[in-house]
Amino acid sequence: YTDKLGNPPTLVLYTNMMxxxxxxxxxxxxxxEECFRQAAAASRATYSGRRxxxxxxxxxxxxxFSGQLEAAYETFEQARETCITRHDVPMLGxxxxxxxxxxLSFGRQDEALSHxxxxxxxxxxxxxxxxxxxxxxxLAALAHLRVGHEDRARSLALEALEASQAxxxxxxxx
Numbered sequence: 001y002t003d004k005l006g007n008p009p010t011l012v013l014y015t016n017m018m019x020x021x022x023x024x025x026x027x028x029x030x031x032x033e034e035c036f037r038q039a040a041a042a043s044r045a046t047y048s049g050r051r052x053x054x055x056x057x058x059x060x061x062x063x064x065f066s067g068q069l070e071a072a073y074e075t076f077e078q079a080r081e082t083c084i085t086r087h088d089v090p091m092l093g094x095x096x097x098x099x100x101x102x103x104l105s106f107g108r109q110d111e112a113l114s115h116x117x118x119x120x121x122x123x124x125x126x127x128x129x130x131x132x133x134x135x136x137x138x139l140a141a142l143a144h145l146r147v148g149h150e151d152r153a154r155s156l157a158l159e160a161l162e163a164s165q166a167x168x169x170x171x172x173x174x
Contacts (some may be wrong), residue, residue, distance in 0.1 A: 003038075012042035013055065020058055029066035033059050054091065056082075060098045073102035093119055093132040100139050104146070113143040129167055134160050 003012045020035030036059040043055045056079030063072035076099035083092045096119045103112035116136050127133055141156035 009042040009046040013039050013046070016042065017055065017058070020062075024062060027065070029062050032062045033066070036062060057091070057094055057098060060095075064098070064101055069102040069105050073099060073106075076102070089124060090127060090132065093123065093127060093136065097132060097135045097139060100136075100143075104139065104143060109143045109146045113140060113147070116140040116143065129163055134163050134167070137163070
């Protein structure tokens with residue numbers, strides 16, 4: 001696989017990831033999606049390890065923010081299945097959070113909550129305090145709220161807020 005200029009797949013992967021991230025800042029969702037899809041095609045042509053799932057995470061985010069929830073869910077789910085076989089726990093966490101956001105939009109709170117709680121319960125110590133944990137905790141709070149568990153939702157929301165504040169304080173201390 002090469003691009004129109006004959007660049008190798010690793011360069012095509014990298015440059016399209018950068019162009020896609022840049023397009024997200026504008027935001028130009030269609031351009032970002034196109035860049036990430038080209039990066040995904042390049043990642044399939046070379047052993048890219050974790051980069052392959054990361055490439056699929058990015059268009060999932062773009063699809064979600066551009067309102068294409070079903071396509072976002074399918075993208076996250078597909079990348080998540082690949083990631084499960086590779087046992088990449090940090091990336092699996094990011095993809096699970098991504099997959100659960102559309103599930104909540106579809107009204108599938110119980111399914112999202114099951115995925116999020118499984119992930120949070122089995123999360124290794126080195127992932128505690130990361131944005132992945134905070135995002136999962138916040139989504140779990142929202143899911144609990146939607147199924148009528150207000151006390152648990154409040155508890156999780158406060159937990160996510162405290163973790164975020166601690167992370168910010170730690171970042172300022174560096």
